[in-house]
Amino acid sequence: MNSQKTALLNYCIALGDDSLTLGHRLSEWCRNGPFLEEDLALTNVALDFIGRARLFYSYAGEVEGQGRGEDDFAYLRDCREYRNFLINELPNGDFAFTMARQLMVDAYDMGFFTQLMQSSDPTLAAIAAKSIKESRYHLRRSKDWVIRLGDGTEESHQRTQDAFNQLWGYAAEMFEMADDEQQLFEAGIAVNRSALEADWAATVHAVLKAATLEIPDSNWAIGGGRDGQHTEHLGFLLAELQFLQRSYPGQQW
């Protein structure tokens, strides 16, 4: 495989991993939502992310050409082979934490997929065109919830502020380009993520302001997801996600 093809494979896997880990986290809200309507809405969003993961993994399999399919990428790789941003694998916390993370990711996704629609790779551009419609709706929801919670009761305000304080440093790696990704960007395939930060910050800051929340200090940052270095939480996530395929290899339904 030439280096550009390898880079494209890694790119698809990383994007699939972002979607799968967050989709899995959101699916954990199923039947635990604060009320029926929100439960349905959250699991709809979870399904959007899992659907995205399937598209990226299928395409990764196609690019690789070794017969691996979406299930192989999802179920048969260990932590160090996962390339998702750390923010996606963090446990859900309380509802405020889940929606604060969602705002940060949805705002990022809007910028990212808008650019990816311009990719010279038609499959990536098509996945982006589908995803942007979903993300527009996701962002509408997460904005709405952050404002409701932040500008809500004293307790909901405090919980939401705590959530952003805990999450803030995880944003940095969303805007750091990997070396092989830079190569793909120069070839017109990948998005220059470092150029997305200004718009992202403008969107998120505006929502925080409307929600009467403080913008947290940017005095810490944690990353490593794209290099396969994860928090301790990913192992537990994968243990649950992969249990069935690991115990009963090839099982289908």
Next chain:
Amino acid sequence: MNQQTLPLFEIFIRSKRGLDHRHVGSLHAEDPAQALDYARDVYLRRSEGVSIWVVRSSDITASQESDVESFCEPMDDKPYRHATHFKLPKEVDNM
């Protein structure tokens, strides 16, 4: 959030352009904007429509069961109020 404190909304969906909005059910939400979002998640999961109306259930004034006699039954003996009561000239063909 306690669901009992959330107001109820009635949801109306238009399945196709040119058709009427039809009542499909109800749901709880904080306000009309949120009700609209939830209606999308609860009632439009399978591309059931192109437009949604939400109406606060408390804004609906409904006739009562006890009104049925005075509201509805007097119409029964006035068949001329139905278009089908009148014979159409043959030339009209289908109407």
